Amino acid sequence: MQVILIIGFSQSLILAGLILMKKQRKLPDYFLSGLFLIYGLTLFLGYMEIYNRAQGYPYPFFINTSSPFILLHGPALWFYIKSLTSQSFRFKTKYSLHFVPFVFILVLMTLGVYSLPAEERILKETTEAFKDDFGFPLTMGMIAVSTQTYFIWGIILIGNYRKRIKNYFSEISEMDLKWLRILLTCCVIFYGCISAFYIADYFFGFVSYDFLQSAGYAFAALLVIVLAYFGHRQGNIFHSHQINMDLNVVDEHKKEEAPLDDAESVFVKELLSHMDKEKPHLNPELTLGGLARQLKVSPDFLSNILNSRLNRNFFDFINYYRVNEFKQLCRENKLDNITIMGLAWDAGFNSKATFNRVFKKTTGKTPGEFLTNEKTG
Secondary structure, three states, rough: OOHHHHHHHHHHHHHHHHHHHOOOHHHHHHHHHHHHHHHHHHHHHHHHHHHHHHHHHOOOOOOOOOOOHOHHHHHHHHHHHHHHHOOOOEEEEHHHHHHHHHHHHHHHHHHHHHHHOOHHHHHHHHHHHHOOOOOOHHHHHHHHHHHHHHHHHHHHHHHHHHHHHOOOOOOOOOOOOOOHHHHHHHHHHHHHHHHHHHHHHHHHHOOOOOHHHHHHHHHHHHHHHHHHHHOOOOOOOHOOOOOOOOHHHHOOOOOOOOOOOHHHHHHHHHHHHHHHHHHHHHHHOOEEHHHHHHHOHHHHHHHHHHHHHHHOHHHHHHHHHHHHHHHHHHHHOOOOOOHHHHHHHOOOOOOHHHHHHHHHHHHOHHHHHHHHHHHOO
């Protein structure tokens, strides 16, 4: 466990430095670097606490120093995810409230623990008498609630982000932050279990505090490694793509029950005719802005028509045509020597995962099931 903490601590510092030395740094890079520094500091303090226990407390100052900083993990992760998923992130005064739990527990620990003589701190640590203090269940409870809240909040942010980018992009597999959503889901499960063990240990004392702390910090070290691998490579679509519209406004478009007016009706016919004749969906990089330029309208107008009149976001609209194109290509090739993904590429898809998911959603069948039915039908 101690080796894992040392690796996690060292890698946190190295990665924070590497990110800050990038030539083209974006706001998410600064938040990711800050996240690594906070994790690195926590892992170092956690290591010193475990080392103290093993070596007879040569450094009593480090007893229970890591707990307050765990309450910075959630806010740091939130700022990183928020900067990745916001089209134009700006710090607001209300965001300072994220740090209130950390400041509160730091003050509480300073008054109730850090101000004690070294001998008394060591005695409480060795006998685990600190569990009888009011501050211990309060701190553990706040940490449990904070970590779970921020992990779930992060998943929600990513989910809303995925909905917004589907209003502009026809292919999102490289930008949907699936890796981060999966990582957060794993964190919810693991830290939920750890929190349950802490509660059980507090009431029944069947697991040592040292083991629980070591397990939690070991997972945090592994979390740093995963964040390092994916986060260092993660780009920001709002910086790498020119999106000339506010996706937050697009996402708020309501489905209107009123009938199409004459201008909208004419445009819908032009849009559907353009899709059938020009087949812009064959371009795997097609965006809402690109299609709007072809039709000589604003992206906002086109998005409003798709969302409020045709009841589809841009992603679903374009990939519906790609699925139909795939089915037509299957029939034209008479199903002889067909490479499914080869035809999918020809239909405008450039991601196997997107193709399989969209095809299943649109037709209710997998591509393989569709081909089997075509052959037997």
